[in-house]
Amino acid sequence: MAPISIRLDRVSKRFDHTVKGEVYAVRDVSLAVSEGELLTLLGPSGCGKSTTLRMIAGFEEPDAGTISIDGKDVTHVLPNKRGIGFVFQNYALFPHLTVFENVAYGLRVQGRDEAAITKAVGEVLELVGLTNYGQQQPHQLSGGEQQRVALARAVVFQPKVLLFDEPLSNLDAKLRVEMREQIRSLQKRIGITTVYVTHDQEEAMAISDRIAVMERGAVVQDGTAHELYYRPATEFVARFIGRTNLVNARVVSADDVEVEGARIGLASGLAAGATVQLVVRPEMIELTPAGAGQAGAGVIAQRTFLGEKTDYQVTLGSATLQVSATDHYRKAPLEVGQPVAVRFHPEGIHVLKQLLI
Amino acid sequence: MRSQASSEWRRVARDPALLGAIVVLWALLALFVIFPLVHLLDRAFVDEGRFTLTPLLDSLADASHRAAFFNSLILATAVGGLGTALGFLFALTAVRGGLGRHWLTFLDAAALLPLVSPPFTTSISIIFTFGPKGFITHDLLGFANVSPYGFWTTTLAETLTYFPIAYLTLRPILAAIDPTMEEMAFSLGASRWRIFHTVTVPLAVPGFANAFLLLFAASLADFATPLILAGNAFPVLPTQAFLQITGLFDFKGGAVLSLILLVPAAAVFLLQRYWVGRRTYVTVTGKVGQRSRTRTLAPWTGVALVAGCSFVAAVIVYFYALLLYASLVVAFGANNNFTWHHYQVIFTEGLPAIRDTLIIAAIGMPLGGLYGVLVGYLIARKRFPGRRAMELVAMINYALPGTIVGISYLIAFNDPPLALTGGAMIIVACYVFRYSPTGIRATVALLQQIDRSIEEASSSLGAGSGETFRRVTLPLIAPAFFAGLGVVFIRSMTAISATIFLVSISWTLITVRILENMTELSLGPAAAFSVFVIVVVFVVVAGLSAVLARLRAPAAGAAARSFLGG
Numbered sequence: 065m066a067p068i069s070i071r072l073d074r075v076s077k078r079f080d081h082t083v084k085g086e087v088y089a090v091r092d093v094s095l096a097v098s099e100g101e102l103l104t105l106l107g108p109s110g111c112g113k114s115t116t117l118r119m120i121a122g123f124e125e126p127d128a129g130t131i132s133i134d135g136k137d138v139t140h141v142l143p144n145k146r147g148i149g150f151v152f153q154n155y156a157l158f159p160h161l162t163v164f165e166n167v168a169y170g171l172r173v174q175g176r177d178e179a180a181i182t183k184a185v186g187e188v189l190e191l192v193g194l195t196n197y198g199q200q201q202p203h204q205l206s207g208g209e210q211q212r213v214a215l216a217r218a219v220v221f222q223p224k225v226l227l228f229d230e231p232l233s234n235l236d237a238k239l240r241v242e243m244r245e246q247i248r249s250l251q252k253r254i255g256i257t258t259v260y261v262t263h264d265q266e267e268a269m270a271i272s273d274r275i276a277v278m279e280r281g282a283v284v285q286d287g288t289a290h291e292l293y294y295r296p297a298t299e300f301v302a303r304f305i306g307r308t309n310l311v312n313a314r315v316v317s318a319d320d321v322e323v324e325g326a327r328i329g330l331a332s333g334l335a336a337g338a339t340v341q342l343v344v345r346p347e348m349i350e351l352t353p354a355g356a357g358q359a360g361a362g363v364i365a366q367r368t369f370l371g372e373k374t375d376y377q378v379t380l381g382s383a384t385l386q387v388s389a390t391d392h393y394r395k396a397p398l399e400v401g402q403p404v405a406v407r408f409h410p411e412g413i414h415v416l417k418q419l420l421i
Numbered sequence: 422m423r424s425q426a427s428s429e430w431r432r433v434a435r436d437p438a439l440l441g442a443i444v445v446l447w448a449l450l451a452l453f454v455i456f457p458l459v460h461l462l463d464r465a466f467v468d469e470g471r472f473t474l475t476p477l478l479d480s481l482a483d484a485s486h487r488a489a490f491f492n493s494l495i496l497a498t499a500v501g502g503l504g505t506a507l508g509f510l511f512a513l514t515a516v517r518g519g520l521g522r523h524w525l526t527f528l529d530a531a532a533l534l535p536l537v538s539p540p541f542t543t544s545i546s547i548i549f550t551f552g553p554k555g556f557i558t559h560d561l562l563g564f565a566n567v568s569p570y571g572f573w574t575t576t577l578a579e580t581l582t583y584f585p586i587a588y589l590t591l592r593p594i595l596a597a598i599d600p601t602m603e604e605m606a607f608s609l610g611a612s613r614w615r616i617f618h619t620v621t622v623p624l625a626v627p628g629f630a631n632a633f634l635l636l637f638a639a640s641l642a643d644f645a646t647p648l649i650l651a652g653n654a655f656p657v658l659p660t661q662a663f664l665q666i667t668g669l670f671d672f673k674g675g676a677v678l679s680l681i682l683l684v685p686a687a688a689v690f691l692l693q694r695y696w697v698g699r700r701t702y703v704t705v706t707g708k709v710g711q712r713s714r715t716r717t718l719a720p721w722t723g724v725a726l727v728a729g730c731s732f733v734a735a736v737i738v739y740f741y742a743l744l745l746y747a748s749l750v751v752a753f754g755a756n757n758n759f760t761w762h763h764y765q766v767i768f769t770e771g772l773p774a775i776r777d778t779l780i781i782a783a784i785g786m787p788l789g790g791l792y793g794v795l796v797g798y799l800i801a802r803k804r805f806p807g808r809r810a811m812e813l814v815a816m817i818n819y820a821l822p823g824t825i826v827g828i829s830y831l832i833a834f835n836d837p838p839l840a841l842t843g844g845a846m847i848i849v850a851c852y853v854f855r856y857s858p859t860g861i862r863a864t865v866a867l868l869q870q871i872d873r874s875i876e877e878a879s880s881s882l883g884a885g886s887g888e889t890f891r892r893v894t895l896p897l898i899a900p901a902f903f904a905g906l907g908v909v910f911i912r913s914m915t916a917i918s919a920t921i922f923l924v925s926i927s928w929t930l931i932t933v934r935i936l937e938n939m940t941e942l943s944l945g946p947a948a949a950f951s952v953f954v955i956v957v958v959f960v961v962v963a964g965l966s967a968v969l970a971r972l973r974a975p976a977a978g979a980a981a982r983s984f985l986g987g
Contacts, residue, residue, distance in 0.1 A: 123877050125428055142435055143880040144889075150881040156874035160896045169892075170882035221882065 068135075069257040070097040070120060070225060075129030077115055089115040091281040092129070102251055102258040104268040107278035108304070113261045114229055116278070120259060121227050122146050133225060144173075146225075149218030149256075153230040155210045157202040163189070163213050164198035170221035188220040191250065208239045215247065219254065226251065228260040232267065244271050265305050269293075277301050293345075295414050302343045302416060309344040309385050312419060324362075324381030328408040332415050339419040346388035348412040351376060351398060354405035362406045364398050380406055433805045438887030443805055446796060450814050452839075453854045457829035458817070464832050465676040480677045489656040490681055493641055496572065496657060497685070500579045500640035501633040507580060507733060508587020508632055509625075514726040515588075516595040524727075531734035534741065535582045537962065539915045539954045540645030541935050543578040545947055546740035547650065549747055555754070556743065570652030578646045581737060583639045587632035594628035595621075613722070634693040641686055642822030644918035645932075649939055658682040659824040659918065666922065672832055679825040690820050741955075748948035763949035771950060774934040779957075781848050781930070782913035789853040789909030793860020794902045798894055800861070801868040802876065803886075818851075819858035823918025826855055831922040843925035851919050856912040860905020867901045868894075900969055907965045914954050 077090040090112040097103045105113035118124045120131060122143030130139045138146055157166050164185055171181045189195055192212040202210060211231060218226060231247070232240045248271050251258050262268050268275050269289040276286040277300075285297040289305075296302035299310060313321040313328070315338040321330050323342070332340055354361045362380035374392040378385045385406070389395075398404060433440050466472055480486050511532055515525055535543060550556050551569040598621065606616045644659040651657055658678055666675035747753040751760050767775065799805070800812045818826050833839070834847055875897070879889040895902070917932040924933050931950055938947035 121877075121881055123880070125432060127428070140431065140435070142432075142885070143877065144883050144885050146881075147883070148881055150878065152874045152878060154872060154874060156872065156878040158875060158878070158893055160893075169879065169884075173883040173888060173892075217878075217882070227881075 066098040066100055068096045069099040069101075069133065070259065071095070071132045072116070072120070073130045073132075075116070075119060075126045075131060077112075077119060077124060078127050088112075088281045090119070090126070093278075093281075093283050094129075095276055095283065095286065097257055097259060099257055100255045101273045102248070102260060102271060104260045104262060104272040104275045105278055106262060106265060106268040106275050106304075108263055111278040112281040113263075113278045117227055117229055117259060117261045120225070121148050121150050147221075147223050149221070149223035149226045151211075151214050151218050151226070151228045151231045153233055155202075155214040155234075157210055157213055157217075159202055161202075162198065163194065163200050163202065163205070166202065166213055167217045167220050169217060174221065184220055185216075188216045191219075192216045192246075207235050208243060211235065211243060212246075215250070219250070219256070224257065226256045226258045228258065230261055230263070232262070233264075240267070241270075247271065269305075277304060279304075294412060296343055296416070299341075299416065307346050307386055307388075309342075309346065309349075309383075310416070311342045311344050311383060311385070313340050313342050314338075315340060323408065324383055326380065326406050326408065328410050328413065330408075330410040330413055330415070334418060341416045341419055343414040343416050344385070344408060345412060346375070346386040347373075347390060348409045349378075349385060349387045350407040350409065351378065351387055351389065351404040352407070353398065354403050361403050364400050364402050364404055367398065367400055369397075378404060378406060429804050429806050436886050438885055438890075439799075439803060439805070442795060442799065442887075443807075443811075446792075446799070446811065447807075449792075450811065450854075453850050454814055454817050456839075457826070457833035460833035461676050461680070461825070461829035464673055465680050476673055476677045477680075480674065480681065485656060486661060486678065486681075489658050489661040489678075492572075492651075492655055493657040493659075493682065494685060496575060496579070496647070496655075497637045497640040499572075499576045500583060501637040503576065503580045504584040504636040504640075505587045505591075505629055505632045507584040508589075508591050508636075509629070510726065510729050511584070511588040511733070512591035512595050514730045515592055518723055518726050518730075520727065528730055528734055531737045532585045532588050534737060536585050537911055537915070537955070537958050538582075538741075539932055539935060539951050540582075540643075540917055541649055541932075541939065541947065542744055542951050542955070543582050543740060544646050544649040545747070545939070545944065545951065546743045547574050547578050548944070549743050549753055550740075552754075568652070570650055570654070572651075572655050575647050575650045575655065578650055579640050579643055581733075581740075582646065583636050583643075586635050586639060590632040590635060591625065591628045594625055598624050631693060634689050638686060638689045638693070641682065641689070642824070642918065644822075644824055644921070645936070648936065659822060662824050662828060663921065666828065666831070672828075675828050676832060679822070679828045682822055683825055686820075686822050686825075744948050745952055747944060748952045751945070753944060753948075763945040764953075766946045767949050767953060771931075771934055771946065774929050774931050774950075775953070777845070777928050778914060778931045781845055781852070781928070782910050784845070785849045785852040785913050786906050786910045788849065789857040790860060790902050790906035792853055793857040793905035793909075794864045794895065794898050796857070797861040797864025797901065798868065798890060798898070801865040802873070802894075815854075815861060816858050818855045823855070823916065823920075826851065827919035827922035830919070843927060845928045848920050848923050848928060848930070851923060852909055852913050852916070855919060856909045856916075857905060859908040860901060863901035863904045864898050867898050871897055903965050903968055907962060910961055911958050914958050 072093055072095040075090060075093045076088060078086050079089050081087045093112070093116055095103070095116075105116055107113050115124060119126050120133075122138070122141060122145075126139060130137055132138060133146065133148075158169065161169070167185045167188060168181050171184060176184075185198070186195075189198060192215055194209065194212055194216065197205070197209065197213070202213065205213065211234075214231070228247070232243055235243060244267055247260075260268075260271060272289060274286065274288055275292055276283045277292065278284065279298075279300050285292060285301045287295075292301060292305045296305060296308075302308045302310065311323050313323045313330075315332050315334045315336055316322050316327070317336055318333075319329060319331050321328050321332055321340065321342070328342075330342075332338070334340065351362075351364075362378040362385070364376055365379050365384065366377035368375040373388050373390045374397065376387040376389065376398065378387055433443065465476060466474070468475070511528060514520065515528060520528070548555070548569050551574060553568075555569065602624075603616050603620055606620050607613075611619065642659065644663065647655070647657045648660050648663070651660065658681060662675045662678035662682070665671045665678055748763050749759055749761075750757045751762065796811070796815050800808055800815075830847060830851055876889050876893060879893045880886075884892060915932065917930070917936065920930060921933055921936070924930055931954055935947045935950045938944070938950065
């Protein structure tokens with residue numbers, strides 16, 4: 065396990081809201097980021113992820129708690145003394161400076177000599193594929209190019225930590241995918257500890273070593289993309305990451321639960337008769353044509369063909385299930401109104417909580 | 422809230438450049454804004470260590486002082502009303518008249534000329550026109566011994582001098598009224614006149630109120646025009662306070678009179694800031710299409726508007742032409758032979774005044790420009806305890822009538838340990854703290870358009886707040902800096918109301934020399950001085966405009982306009 069690079073210990077931040085009075089933007093957040101790791105703060109807008117990032121950078125100061133970088137307490141250290149590279153959502157390029165001077169800025173502040181600056185800026189511009197852009201003005205560049213200048217500017221002075229605040233949200237969808245791969249490969253190549261903020265769960269899953277999901281100022285779950293998807297800690301996480309069915313089931317025996325008459329071979333560890341809430345991803349349900357009135361049978365309510373898969377909405381008793389079929393090219397499509405047998409694959413199903421009914 | 426303030430303190434304390442700037446600025450504001458005001462109040466209300474209202478009551482008991490008070494209010498009301506009407510005429514013509522670009526430029530230039538001129542120019546021209554040897558009264562109408570002094574000429578001069586403020590206030594408001602609103606009324610069957618008084622005018626009402634108050638305040642504070650034109654029959658407060666001090670050496674009486682002036686001035690300022698300032702129906706975006714503008718104006722109305730504006734513009738141009746002519750003839754009205762004599766006079770006898778004025782303007786300009794952007798930057802961008810207070814205190818000398826500022830400086834800096842009167846330094850300080858608020862406001866407006874993340878980026882790259890200001894913020898707010906320079910320079914060349922109390926044998930000003938020339942009835946040199954000032958101001962403003970145009974910043978245009986309107 066690599067040593068911890070960034071540590072947040074019970075960090076809180078309040079703001080004065082004109083209507084609501086004092087509100088917590090961030091409440092009791094504790095996080096640890098290992099050296100060379102890329103951690104993403106993921107959550108809907110207003111969940112406190114950007115405020116958390118800005119506190120790591122030093123733009124905001126926590127009202128409580130401590131932040132340390134490489135074992136040093138930086139809670140009250142000004143941003144310019146932290147040695148952190150920051151990539152802004154709007155890029156924040158200096159409009160009065162050329163691309164070269166934008167990238168050279170941090171080095172000039174450090175008072176490096178001209179030869180060293182030219183060399184370092186040249187290298188990093190090459191790294192982001194902008195070798196011949198040095199004399200351009202920022203406004204002459206496309207959004208993706210500006211983003212790469214911002215990235216070059218943030219890494220050229222070899223900061224200990226790199227922070228990204230929704231860096232891709234101003235780009236179009238295709239460029240977003242391209243840029244996130246570039247960012248990830250650059251981050252791995254220079255092995256820099258990184259915290260990345262986004263509200264896009266797909267982006268988070270694609271880019272991160274680890275994801276911390278935030279809701280209303282608090283971290284609700286912190287784990288790998290795999291863990292968040294298959295073992296969400298709360299209903300919020302289950303709904304926020306991917307598509308999901310939250311299904312109530314009754315524990316029949318130690319090894320079995322039942323959903324609307326359909327048996328699932330799932331060891332819940334609970335006594336028979338308990339009611340549980342399950343997280344069932346759409347691709348973990350298999351549909352097969354069935355005769356009408358068969359036990360555990362549902363009815364197709366809606367069908368959407370999406371090319372790589374077909375989505376169904378199935379009514380099963382009182383529940384409505386989202387189902388994704390990726391093997392649809394092998395079978396005849398199921399028709400709306402058709403009765404279907406619903407089979408759950410127990411391996412991917414997660415017991416979220418016991419319901420006290 | 423307390424935790425927030427203390428965390429602000431901690432943050433400021435760790436940032437030496439920020440802390441230093443705040444401490445220095447507060448020290449300067451305390452010395453040049455608060456200290457003189459406290460002295461003025463002390464002089465007016467404290468006698469032998471005890472609070473007293475006797476001087477105030479004595480002053481109010483004096484019939485001529487009461488007359489001056491009411492005269493000031495009457496004059497200000499007249500100028501406010503007439504100036505707003507004239508400004509509206511110009512604004513309506515500019516926005517709806519369907520004029521070509523050249524016509525608009527001409528109207529703009531004629532309207533803005535009075536704002537950048539020395540304060541006596543209109544007064545001098547009025548004397549040349551309506552005086553005993555006046556062009557109209559004497560030459561055309563053949564009257565003998567007409568007096569050009571009194572309420573009407575003062576009102577005329579002040580209206581022509583200050584109506585551009587109303588024009589600049591009303592024009593964006595009229596321009597921002599969505600034409601579709603009027604077209605809607607048109608399509609509902611309303612006549613053009615009905616649309617005008619049920620849609621257009623009501624939408625512009627907040628603008629009228631604002632323009633009226635601005636003109637009211639300008640007239641109330643105006644010192645130069647009534648000094649020349651009002652005469653003995655029509656005393657007003659600023660001139661009475663001046664005469665009390667320079668004629669009778671009664672500092673206490675002058676202080677009390679200037680404070681009486683403060684009451685209506687403060688009332689107007691508060692009304693304007695907290696009542697009218699927040700009532701606008703339209704937001705100014707500057708993005709209004711020109712389409713179908715003239716259709717809501719009947720053709721003959723358009724002609725009448727243009728004719729009215731052209732007449733006013735012609736009067737202004739005539740006044741300036743008259744001034745130029747008077748500076749080039751031996752004795753206007755008596756001997757109209759051409760001569761360079763008056764210019765020889767101002768460049769020999771008058772040279773010390775020219776030199777002093779230029780030196781003071783040259784020192785005040787960079788100081789004022791820097792002070793403006795620094796204060797504007799701090800109040801727009803930094804969080805520190807006392808930020809609001811700093812914003813307010815920085816505006817005080819700008820909002821106060823010049824007479825009050827001048828008298829308070831005179832009283833405060835006349836005795837040790839701060840015996841600064843008589844030097845150039847006190848005049849420079851007066852200009853810097855009185856005229857830099859335009860730069861402050863231009864800076865704040867510009868910074869509101871520049872995302873904060875630009876400065877955060879600099880900070881994350883290792884630059885401290887001082888270095889960020891120098892490397893990033895300053896280049897970006899350069900337009901506001903130059904606008905601030907422009908205003909301080911223009912006012913250093915043209916102002917008199919405050920600084921007339923601060924000139925001395927060793928340091929004097931062109932405007933003061935003009936006044937002396939006027940009282941000695943040597944009108945030729947006065948006209949020559951005025952022409953000189955207008956030319957210098959024009960050259961410097963043109964130079965600064967060229968710089969602003971080269972900066973090509975998005976807000977440069979707005980900033981440039983703000984230093985004419987300020």
